[in-house]
Each structure stands twice: as C-alpha cells, then as structure tokens.
Amino acid sequence: MNEETDRALRDGALMDAIMRARLTRRGLLKGAGKGAAALGLGAFLAACAKGTSEAAFDPKQIFGGQPGDKINFANWPLYIDYTKDKEGNRYIPSLRDFTKQTGIEVNFQEAIQSNPEFFGKLQPQLQAGQDTGWDIIVITNGRYFTALVENEWVYPLDPSKHPNFDQNAAKWAKDPTYDPNNKHSMAWQSGFTGIGVNNDLVKGPVTKMDDLANPDKVGKGLVGMLKEDMPDWVMVNLGIDPKTSGPTEWKEAAAWMLKQRDSGVIRQYYDQGYIDDLTAGNLSATMAWSGDVLYYKTWAGYDNLVWNFPEDGALHWVDNMLVPAEAANPAGAIQLMDYYYQPEVATAVTEWVLYLSPVPATKQLILRDAKKAEEQNYKGYANKLLATGDNPYMYPDDTLLGRTSYGRELKTDAEREEWDAIFLPISQG
C-alpha cells in the first residue's frame, strides 16, 4: 500500500480508508476495529466507570432551598386517581390540586412496568453519577430497593420536611424493617399477596397454601402462581421467616413448589397477568394481590371471586417513593411526597387504586363519602365505597399485620444468583 493509504488508516475512520485507498481485507479490518472502538466501547466504558462520589449526603442541604418549577414523577400504571373532565380528557385531580396550591408543575409518567426493568434503565446513569431525569420513583421493597439504598443511589430524606407523614402515616409505614426510620422512603401504597379464588370452579374452600397443591380442591391445570412473590410467599406459609432465611430454607420452599408442579395443578406462572385469566374463568385459584381481586369483586361485579388471606400467613409488600441521586428538584419532590399524606388527598388516591393506604384516617373519609353518596341516592356507588372502607384487608389491624411478613432482602449479587438458581428453574420448566 502506498503512503497515502497508511496515513488514511492511521487517521482511523473506516470511510476514509475506503474512499482514499484500495480496499484490502487487512485495511478493512483495521478500519472496522477503530470504528467500532470509537463508537461502541466508549459508551460502555463510560457506563461502567465508577463515577458516583461516595461522599455522604447532607439531607438538610439537598432538601433545603426553594423547590424548582417542575417535578418528574415516575410511577406504576393505574396507581393514582384518574378522572375525566367535561370534554372527556383524562387528568389527575390530586396533582392538579397540588399545582394549584404550590405553583409547581408535575410531570407524571407511568414509566415503571416492573422493578427489575426500571432498575435496569436507571442503573447506568446512577452508577455514573448522572441525573436520571426523575425526582420521585416508586419501587417495591425487595432487592432493587435494597440496592438503591446500599449503593447510595437515593437521597436520605430530611425528617423535618414531612410533617403530614409524621402525623398521619400508619404504624406499618413508619420505620419498616427494609428502611429503618424511613431514612430514604415514604410508602405510596401497599398490599398483600394471598389467594384469589373463583368459587365457581373450586371444589371446596381454598384457604391454605397446601390447598393450591391439592387437585381434589382446585382441579388440574387451573392454578396460577406469581413468579416474583412465589419464593417468599411459600416460605411464609411453611412457617419460615423470609427475612432470616438462608439457602437451606430456600431449598425447602423450592421442594414444595416442585411438589406442587408435579401434582399437575399448575396452569401458568405469571408475572402479573393472572387477573385476566381469573376473571375469564381459566383459573380456579391463584396467588393474587388483594387490590386486584377487591376491584373486580367489589367494583366490577364479579361475585364469584373472593380474596382469601392464607391461614398460615400472607406476604406484605409496600411500594415506596424514593428520590434518586442527582435529582433536579429534591425540595419539590419531598413536598409532593408529603402532600400525599394529607388524609383528603390520600383518600382520593385510595378510592381509585383500592390498595392499602398508608394513611389510616382515609378509612373514616371513605365511609363518610359512602354516606354522602347514599344521601345523594347513588346507592350502588355508596355500597361499593362502604364495602371498600369496611374491608379488613384495606385497613388491617395489628393482629392481621402480625400474620404477614415482608420478603427476603437479597443484598449481594452472590445471594441473588443463588436465589435465582434455586427458584427460577421451577417457573421456567
């Protein structure tokens, strides 16, 4: 090759190499390598580099000062009070009221479909110490929540900035085991994992976990299980405390699950889409979240469905609001988070979402709304509100809560891999 060619290749760009000199196989590979390096690896290396400063956060400094004009709020689908205005456009009343009161605009996005997916999206930016674009995110307690806290990827909250929370939050929402002293989070909504039953298809009462492995009670090929909640839920019902469990206990739970699978009762292992099959009559019984079944039973008229609290215990999970590191408007974020602990606002959300509210005062307000509706002759609506307010699984007392447990927090990648190695093959089959 002549001198011109060598110079072109040393400059690096592949197009240069083609345009200036004769193309040989060696030249092509050299140029391609450089091109790939320039375009591809740079981005990867940047993502992998540890860029976060490990200095301790000072909550007073972070949450002090004037809140900015805009808050970016990422949440799960259908997890806030929606309604339609006169022209039929959908809007969120509680956020509209917040903006009216404070002048801060809220950009609410249903950006979270699952914890691992959303975590996967945020992780590269958090690792590199960059702004994720969100001021508030809602993550369930579990391995991803723990990872965000342990890696210092969420800000510790300023305790002096959430008076409504301090005054109105339920006991279970304050100082939970997965976030002592609510250092980083405030609960958004919560729920229980229990057994959803279609009374038309089961052949007897299904109130225990073992019933879900018994073909005489639930039939063959008609039972659903929730992939993510399964391990913790089975452990709770076997009398094991998930929080202190180790690989021996995990293998015990896995053995039960294999026994269940071998008995032929399983229809499918679900990520979250069990409710369609339950309402369609394809399932006789399934692991289910309390709010889902409550909605269909009380509000959509499916009288044949019921949600049972398993005799040996249920899983309690909480979706928590967090402020990611490098958020643009933390002062505004904590103001919005605390706003949702005002009883009236919390009632608006819970009446729509139908999951456990972290504000117990909402119970009386729901019953008051039920009475108001009855006075205005909306009998059906009043009855539904009444059933919701009186539901023990919406406002659990201490005895009920004592029979529930949080799941195991997997703190390291090694624990996570072992857990997955034991439990994933069961649902993957």
Place this chain on the structure above:
Amino acid sequence: MAEGGAVQETAAEPGGAQRGLQSRRRLVPYYLLGPAGAWLLVFLLLPMLLLAYTSLQSGGILSGGFHFTWEFSNYVDGVRQYQKFFIRSVEYSLIVTFVALLLAYPMTYWIAFYGGRWKSSLLLLILIPFFVSFVIRTIQWKFILGDNGFILGPLKSLGILPDSYHVLATPLAVVAGITYNFIPFTALPLYVALERIDKRLVEAAKDLYSSRWEAFRHVVWPLSLPGVFAAFLLTFVPATGDYVNAAVLGGPGTTMIGNIIQDKFLTQNDYPEAAALSVVLMLGMLVLASLYARILGTEDSTLAAAAGGAA
C-alpha cells in the same frame, strides 16, 4: 481526492489516461456499496460487536455494574444450564416450519397456478393480518382459545370435550400460535418461486403423457425447491427465537430459549449471560442454515431431482 491521486499517477506514466479510467472504474463498486455498507455497519455489525462484547463481561447490576473480563464461562454455563430450552425451541420451530409449509404450499400453488386475475387480492388476504401488531394478534388467540371461549365453550357444552380440557398453556397452543404468526413468511417465498415457473412446462409434461401428479413431481416440485428452501429458513430461524407466543399462550413446560433470554435481560438484569445465550442462538442458527444449504443446495437439488426423474 482519490481521483486527484489517480490523475497524478497517470500523468507520470505512458498510457496514463487508460490507467486513470480503469482505476476509477475499480472504485465504483465501493462507492455503490458505500451507503448500504454504512447502514449494515451501524445497524448490523456494531450491534453484533456490542453483543459479543457484553457476552464477555462479568459482574452484577446490584453492585458495581459490569466489566469486560473475557468471561467465556458465560457461554459454557449458559449452554450447560439451558440446553433443554435450545432443544425445545428447535423442536417447536421444526414442527412449526413443517406445518406451515404443509399449509402454505397448497395455498400458494393454487394462487400461483389458478389465481388468474385475483392473484394480488388473494395475496393481500394472506398479508392483511400482518397489518395488525404481532403481539395483539397473539393476545387475541388467548380469547379465541379460551377455556370457555367461542370454540371450546360450545364443544364442552355439547359434551364432545371434557370440562377440564384446555388448549391454552399447552405446547399445542404455542406451536399453533407460532405457526399462525409465521404463515405469511412461509407463503410469500413459496408464492414467488411458484409464480415464476413457466406454466407451459407443465403443459409440455402433459403432452409427454405424464399425469397431473407426475407433472407436479417431476416439473413443479423441483423448480419450486428454491422457494421451499427460502421459506424454510425464513420460518425456522425467527420461530426458534420467538418468545411472545410462549409467554402469552404457553404454560409451565413450554418455555422457549427466547423467554429465557428475555427473562435474563429484563427480570434478572444478567446482561452478559443473556448476550451469551443470544450469540449461541445466532451461531446455532447460522450453522443449521449452512448445513441445510449444503445438503439441499438449490442447484444441486434440481439436478438431482431431474436425474432421479430420468432414471
């Protein structure tokens, strides 16, 4: 610049004008390749390289992220742990491809040979479902095949099927769903190949005392083999990696390798392992496709068929 250089070279030598023209002509193919080459580079080659790069990383998402460490154990562990799913996916997609060929061949044969004026409209009928999203069509099958839906419901109330019978969450539903989704991929290459066959050859065969069946066997079938080959590949390769049907219509015991890879990427955030499995799947498909091409190479097969016919 190149032309300047070429002109400079030629000015210094005798017969230079001739040389200049020749070297410019030699560069024209590269100019023509340029746009497509750039496209393939950015959208095919680079992603492949990034995938391979990711597959050799190690680490975890909860702690420290992923780093490039030439981790070939991702491949070894992946194949060892998930070989059952690779095999199952290949099994399913072989069934899918054969059923699709069996269904599509007569249909496209009829359209190509007897379609007449309505050829394009009939083809359009095959393609119309394609205008609706793949995922939505698969979800619709959940309703169609529902335990008490409008197919199984009447059959059950008539007593033809037992009450506990269900199609969803079985391998049958998954294979049926994949076949349904890939029939256009099978039908189109077959149609193209059959369309191109000169109908007068069939006439000539009949003039030489062959029956309709023999005419098909000795004339039409060998000539359509390139189409069968293309249809097979176009159906088999994507069907193996399919995950939507197994996720929506399947149950325990129908998980395909596509579902495993999806789980690894989105649920476990185990990007290196997922990338390794993807690379293995791609290489596996490449190897199978090249073997298939070798054994059933298009020209050889037509010659072989002709020779077999003559003998």
